[in-house]
Amino acid sequence: MNIWLRRRHTIAGLVATWLAPFGSAAFAAAATDRRLVVILLRGALDGLAAVPPYGEKRLAELRGPLVPPPPGTPRGMADLGGFFGLHPELPGLAALYRSGSLLIVNAAAGATRSRSHFDAQDSLECGTPQRITSGWLNRVVAALPPASDPGGQAFSVGVGLPLLLRGPSPAESWLPEGAAPPPPDLFARIAALNATDPALGRALTDGMRARGFATSVLGPPPDAKPAGNGGPAKPAGHGAPPMGLPALAQEAGRLLAAPDGPRIAALEIGGWDTHAGQVARLAGPLRQLDQVVAGLHAGLGDAWGQTCILVMTEFGRTVRMNGTGGTDHGTAGVAFVAGGAVAGGRVAGTWPGLAAGRLFEDRDLAPTTDLRSVACGVLAGQYGFGRDRLRLVFPGYDGGSMAGVLRV
Amino acid sequence: MPPKMTILAYQALIRFGMGRRGAAPLPTDPHAWLAAQIRAPDPAAFPPQLPTTADGLTIWREKLKLKLSPELDFVRPLLREDMRAQLNQALETDAAFRERLVWFWANHFTVSTKAGVTAALVGPYVREAIRPNVTAPFLDLLLAVMRHPAMLMYLDNNASVGPGSPVGQRQHRGLNENLARECLELHTIGVDGGYTQKDVTELASLLTGWSVDAGAAQPGFVFRLEAHEPGPKMLLGRRFPPGEAGGLMALEYLANHPSTHRHLAQKLVRHFVADDPPPEDVRTIEGVLRDTGGDLQAASLALIALPGAWAPLTKLRGPADYVLAALRALDLPEPERPPPEAAMALLGQPLWTAPLPNGFPDDTASWAAPEAVMRRVDWAYALSGRAATADPLAVGEAALGPLLRGTTRAAMAQAGARRDALTLMLTSAEFQRR
Numbered sequence: 025m026n027i028w029l030r031r032r033h034t035i036a037g038l039v040a041t042w043l044a045p046f047g048s049a050a051f052a053a054a055a056t057d058r059r060l061v062v063i064l065l066r067g068a069l070d071g072l073a074a075v076p077p078y079g080e081k082r083l084a085e086l087r088g089p090l091v092p093p094p095p096g097t098p099r100g101m102a103d104l105g106g107f108f109g110l111h112p113e114l115p116g117l118a119a120l121y122r123s124g125s126l127l128i129v130n131a132a133a134g135a136t137r138s139r140s141h142f143d144a145q146d147s148l149e150c151g152t153p154q155r156i157t158s159g160w161l162n163r164v165v166a167a168l169p170p171a172s173d174p175g176g177q178a179f180s181v182g183v184g185l186p187l188l189l190r191g192p193s194p195a196e197s198w199l200p201e202g203a204a205p206p207p208p209d210l211f212a213r214i215a216a217l218n219a220t221d222p223a224l225g226r227a228l229t230d231g232m233r234a235r236g237f238a239t240s241v242l243g244p245p246p247d248a249k250p251a252g253n254g255g256p257a258k259p260a261g262h263g264a265p266p267m268g269l270p271a272l273a274q275e276a277g278r279l280l281a282a283p284d285g286p287r288i289a290a291l292e293i294g295g296w297d298t299h300a301g302q303v304a305r306l307a308g309p310l311r312q313l314d315q316v317v318a319g320l321h322a323g324l325g326d327a328w329g330q331t332c333i334l335v336m337t338e339f340g341r342t343v344r345m346n347g348t349g350g351t352d353h354g355t356a357g358v359a360f361v362a363g364g365a366v367a368g369g370r371v372a373g374t375w376p377g378l379a380a381g382r383l384f385e386d387r388d389l390a391p392t393t394d395l396r397s398v399a400c401g402v403l404a405g406q407y408g409f410g411r412d413r414l415r416l417v418f419p420g421y422d423g424g425s426m427a428g429v430l431r432v
Numbered sequence: 433m434p435p436k437m438t439i440l441a442y443q444a445l446i447r448f449g450m451g452r453r454g455a456a457p458l459p460t461d462p463h464a465w466l467a468a469q470i471r472a473p474d475p476a477a478f479p480p481q482l483p484t485t486a487d488g489l490t491i492w493r494e495k496l497k498l499k500l501s502p503e504l505d506f507v508r509p510l511l512r513e514d515m516r517a518q519l520n521q522a523l524e525t526d527a528a529f530r531e532r533l534v535w536f537w538a539n540h541f542t543v544s545t546k547a548g549v550t551a552a553l554v555g556p557y558v559r560e561a562i563r564p565n566v567t568a569p570f571l572d573l574l575l576a577v578m579r580h581p582a583m584l585m586y587l588d589n590n591a592s593v594g595p596g597s598p599v600g601q602r603q604h605r606g607l608n609e610n611l612a613r614e615c616l617e618l619h620t621i622g623v624d625g626g627y628t629q630k631d632v633t634e635l636a637s638l639l640t641g642w643s644v645d646a647g648a649a650q651p652g653f654v655f656r657l658e659a660h661e662p663g664p665k666m667l668l669g670r671r672f673p674p675g676e677a678g679g680l681m682a683l684e685y686l687a688n689h690p691s692t693h694r695h696l697a698q699k700l701v702r703h704f705v706a707d708d709p710p711p712e713d714v715r716t717i718e719g720v721l722r723d724t725g726g727d728l729q730a731a732s733l734a735l736i737a738l739p740g741a742w743a744p745l746t747k748l749r750g751p752a753d754y755v756l757a758a759l760r761a762l763d764l765p766e767p768e769r770p771p772p773e774a775a776m777a778l779l780g781q782p783l784w785t786a787p788l789p790n791g792f793p794d795d796t797a798s799w800a801a802p803e804a805v806m807r808r809v810d811w812a813y814a815l816s817g818r819a820a821t822a823d824p825l826a827v828g829e830a831a832l833g834p835l836l837r838g839t840t841r842a843a844m845a846q847a848g849a850r851r852d853a854l855t856l857m858l859t860s861a862e863f864q865r866r
Contacts, residue, residue, distance in 0.1 A: 067788065139613070139632075140623050142790050185801035197803040206813035210852050214809055214859045217843050221861035223748055223800035228809075231802030294787055299610040300588045347606030348591040353613065385629065 055171040058330050058365075058406040059280045061289045061320060062161055062188060065313070065337035066145060067296035070351050071358030072343065072389065073306055074114065075128055075371070079107035082378045087345045090302055104128070108371050113310035116318040120362055124369035127361040127429060129398050131373050133339060133391035135421070139353035141297070144338035149188035151396055151418045158191025160417050161290055164403065165193035167413040168287075178288040179234065181269075181276050189290050196234040198276070208237050269293065270315035277323020280331070291316065296337060300348035317362055329364035332402050332430065336395055342387050343378060355388035359398055365406070367431045397426045405430030433458065435834060442833045443742050446866045447704065448735075449528030450756045454763030455830045456526065463736055469527040470567055470732045476521050476531075478559060482514055485560055485581055488552040489644065489651035495552075507552045511545065512773070514555025515783055519772045522756050533566040533732060534558070535752070536703055537573065538784075541619060542791035543582045545784050550586045554784045557582035570696065570726035571687035574619065578611075578683060579653045581644040587611035587789065594640040594661025607661075612636035614789045620686040622695030631668055637661040638672055638679045693721040699794070700731065705740040706747065707795040713738050744835060745865035748796040751779035753866065754808060758858050761831035762819045770818060775811055780804050809859050816854035824853035828863075835862045 076091050077083060078101065083091055092112050093100040101109030102118035108128070110118045120126035136147040136154075147153055151160030165178045178195040180186055189195040206214075215228040269291075279285050293316060295309035317333060324331050340357030356376075361368070376382055376390035384390040396418050403409040403417065404425050414425065433441065437460075444462035445452045452458075459465035483491065488510075495507055525531050538558045545551040561580040565573035577583050584590045592608035593600045600606060612635035617623045641660030645651055655676040665672050670685060672678040686692060697717035701709035717734055724730040735741055749757060755775045773783045780799070786792050793799070819827075824844055828836050840860045847853035857863060 138623075139629065140617050141788060142617075143623055180801075182803075190797065197801040199803050206809060206855060210813070210855060211809065213843055213847075213852075214856060217840060217856060218859070218861045218864075221864075223796045224805055224861050224864060227800045227802045227805040231806035234802055235806060297788070299608055300591055346608050347593045347595065347600070348588055348608040350588070350608065352609050 055169040055177070056287055056407065057327075059287050059289075059324070059327060059332070059363075060161075060164070060402065060406055061276075061280070061291065061331065061333040063313070063316065063333060063335045064145075064148070064186065064188060064290065064292045065296050065309075065335065066141075066292055066294045067337075068141065068144075068339050068341055068353060069296045069309075069337040069357055070298060070302065070306065070341040071130070071132075071337075071356070072340070073302065073351075074111050074310065075104070075130065075358050076101060076109045076111070077107060077375070077378070078109045080378045082380075086343050086378060087351075089349065090345050090351070104371055111306075111310055113307050114314045116314040116321075117360065117362070120317070120321075121369055125362060125364055125366050127366050127368040128371045129359040129361065129373045129393055129426075130371055131356040131376050131389055131392040132336075132359045132395050132398060133356040133393075134336075134395050137355065139339065139355075141338060141353070146187060148336060148338045148395065149186060151399070152420060155187075156419075159186065159188035160399070161188045161288060162191030162193050162195055163417045164407075165195065165288060166191075167409060167416050168407065176233075176284075176286050178290075179276075179279070179286050180290040180292075181272050182292060186290055186292060194230060196230050198234055198279075199272070211237065269312055270319040273316040273319030274323035277320040277325075277327075279323075281324045281327040298341070298350050299346065299352060300350040302345075302350040305350075331363040332365055332406050333360075333362040334399060334402055335360040335362070336398075340389050343383055343389055344387065355384045356391035356393075357389070359393075359395060361398065361402060361429055365430045365432075367428050372426070393426070394421075394423045396421050397423055398429065400424070401426030401429035405432060433460065437462075439744065439834050440742060442835055443744055445528070446757075446835075447741060447744075447747070448532060450522055450525075450531060450753070451528075451758075451760045451866075452831055453524070453526070453760040458833075466529045466736045467733055469529045470729055470736075472527070474530060474563060475527050476525065476563065478517050478521070482517055482559070483510055483552075483556055485553060485556040486650050486652055488556050489581060489646050492549050492552040493646050493651070511551050511555060514559075515773050516771075518555065518558060519756075519783070520766065523759055523769075523772070529732075530566065533728075534563050536700075537566050538562045539786070539791040539794075540699065541573075541577045541583065542786045542789055543586045543784065544786045544789070546787070550582050553580075553582035553585070558784070565728075567729035567732060568727075569687075570692070570721070570728055571684055573728065574683055574687045575680070577619070578615065578639075579642065581646075581652060584611070584642060584644050584653070587614055589639055590643040592636060592640050593659045594637060596661055596663070597640065597659050599656070599659040600661070607633065607636045607640065609633060609636040612639055615639075615683075615686070618790050620695070621689050621691035622698075625689070625691035625695065627668060630666075634665045634667045635682060637665050638667065638682045641676065642679060687726055690718075690722065693718045693726065696731075697721060700735060701738070702794055703747075704735045705738060705743075707797075710740055713740050745862060747866050748799055749864055749866045750792060750794070750799050751781035751804075751808075752776050752783065752792075754864060755779065755811075757831075757863070757866070758812065758815060761827055761858075761863075762815070762822060764819060768818060770815060775815075778811060779807050808864065809855070812858040813851070813855045816851045816858065819854060822850070822854065824850050824857055827854065828857040831857075832862055836860075837862055 095101055095103035095109055099112050101112055117126055134148045136144055138144050146155035149159045150156045171177055179198045180189050185197045218224040276289050293313055298305045321328055336359050337357050341351035341354040346352050374392040376392050400414050440462045441458040444459055444466055448466050522531050543550050543554050543557055545554055557580050561576040565576050587610045588608045589611035593605040595606040609632050613632045616627050641656040643654055643656050645654035662674055667682050672682050697714045698709055700717055701713045705713050717731055720730050720734040755772050776783050781792050843856050844853040
């Protein structure tokens, strides 16, 4: 059990390494084969544009110019069963919906009613009304059965670590980098020199592990005997070309798919704050979201069947179009749950309607589903979390768990 | 110089300034040296060919008219030239406390090139609206920002129309509350300042008509009465008259609001003392702002007087700070310098391109993610490769003086190559902190 092996996943010229124990149970560092990806849409997606309730009588009156052409017309929205549609820039999601792998949750909102992006994002990521010191996805890592390599369980795509994944459990940020990096032994000296710094010490160790430095360079994890077969590794990302978010998502999918790879990932997409000229401004971010999900799907391959992707945004936007062809900060929005394990092909959540008197503060879609209940439904289905573990993930929340999110 | 005084001199250069430039003279009286920068006029001089705000708007207008292909875009080259000029200023100035204040306030009042038109305006915005006002009354700074086309267009106020105004009635257009919300939440009283959705809407109404005339011979700010919402408005329980004067009075009220003083004091103390601003320091700065009518010169002087601001290395340098400090330490002549704006982007803080209107964060946790720290090492190693002729220990002694740890010196002495030694210095905790 104390022989440490290096496992490499060679991906498009980059190498990521996760330490795994050599044992009879194959090389599974992972505590589970169930994958969870959380995609944060920063800036507030207009749910009524992404999933237009075209069957609503007042829709045209409230926001006519923002509504995509009806189903069946050129560049029209996809029909989701006679009342809701899906924006024409989301063809991949529409296909997933038809195949039963996309669940749409309407009128969903986080734990706060703040219309500040920053408060609401903090709340969304912490899973609590006010910001606390850790993100809920980090607490999911803590609630998972212990893995043989606790360092390799969760990562975010990007340079920084979002609040969603910050906290006491180890989590890494991951981004292939093209520049010629310093030699591993210099990295090791730098890490040693900064070991006592409260922020830099751990960041360097985690960063080196994420980039696949050999055990011999990195030093074995605590409680492990030194490796005999670590061999010098090439630092990751040597010569890798710059990649767009969909390509990164595909690589992230491959990392997650590996038998002993990480199981939890976070990804962020921006560009949703469409205060003006929304029709034109929203097309790009929607297309990117569609392609990111498609990239994950492609990268995950067969692991798609054990995967759940949760897409959330900090709040919805005003129901009425504002004075500049856009929408301002609102309340309830839409969430998506995608993956082979999802009981999809349907629109969930209680639809509050757009009738006069039904709007929240006479301006926003009224919230009827707490995003935490969607997340709890995902966690209960994916990881079998019961009440106690869900309480650890969402302290202070007792609003229940959405049933039937996954096909189990 | 006695050792204690030497540490204070370094702290003045590192905490309040942008790091020591090469072996530039150490200040003999650190407090007085900082105070003199705040009392003296801004010594910065920029190349005369840099665009003014009116130039930026004209260039943008012409670009739209010509429908240029991306390769022929002339906005980006101008933006790069402006970036380079302002980065050179930060790299070469000896009045680096004033410079740090310019960067601080430009981040407080973020305008990001993420919105197309702002690429033509953000350079002039920092030089014309932010820079001249960093030691002025806060109201002057706020008004310069809120009337600047870059901010008006970045946060959509140029297109906001009073629904009851002639334009609103004729064209069925209405409010856009983006600028009003961020003005309350980010620029003045802060998210906990005690405002409601109604206040956001009322401030948006007060600011209707605050717009940009891009078609004029001398394009710039314009108040469009025909788009201004008629009638008085109630903001934070006070009544403000219609017209341009109403908006001006509202901003004056916000600039001098106790919540604004507290919010600004919090941010200043976070920047100059510690990530978790000590409440007593916040109260001190808040009190100075209150007693002086929001005088930023007085507040800057009061920051120097905070004992906590002289405790070394409590802050992690953000990427922009880090890049500037490293380049100042090496003091390479301009042609040999790697482009700082590219380094800042690589390390996660692209210049004038914050993802959202709240600007870049100012705390350790936001900048200490594993891959972000790894990239600093990558960049420091590449930079050290360019400065292979420098004596690493001399560079380290000059940059950090008594703050350079013995262990770092020892590791540098054992390094097999100058490049490695310099990388060790630039990635040491004492250099990454300020």
